[in-house]
Amino acid sequence: MKNDPRKHFSALDIIHKILREHIKPGDICIDATAGRGRDTLFLAGLVGENGKVIAFDIQKAAVESTRSLIHENGMDNRTCVILDSHANMADHAEPGTVSAITFNFGWLPGGDHNVFTHAESSIAAIKAGLSLLRDEGIMTLIIYYGRETGFAERDALLEFLPTIDSDIYTVVEMPFVNRTNCPPIPIVILKG
DSSP: OOOOGGGOOOHHHHHHHHHHHHOOTTOEEEESSOTTSHHHHHHHHHHOTTOEEEEEESOHHHHHHHHHHHHHTTOGGGEEEEESOGGGGGGSSOTTOEEEEEEEESBOTTSOTTSBOOHHHHHHHHHHHHHHEEEEEEEEEEEOOBTTBSHHHHHHHHHHGGGSOTTTEEEEEOOOSSOOSOOOEEEEEEEO
């Protein structure tokens, strides 16, 4: 008997379930890696009409794709999509005000695999994001790697994460231990 495909949870399924439990209407959230806009749209649905989602990407195609998806779904009034590095997110939100920040490290889905996130800006973005989180705020990361890209970033992130102050933050890594090849690595950081 073939396995039921509905039982095959992705890293994104797991992260979205966790975010659903933490984000409330009226919250401020950040999609640090907008990509095609799916997480931006997901967050916009959770924050409601009185909430705000700020999304970042360094690729013009990603920003345009995200803006288009947001507009098609009538969420323009609660989102701001910015063509800039996620490392600069502290320029767009106040410390201690953000309920959730989400990252998908790697490359733009359907895009050029030669253009991908890099450890230096990704670690700077995580540090900036930690300062923006409110008490009991959450940051989620999914580390995608494989083929010729992403291994150096994966290694640098996994080396950096244990250095985050354990008196303030709890960092949980959830590797897929029964999946082959290069399964993505979901990580959750909780403040407080």
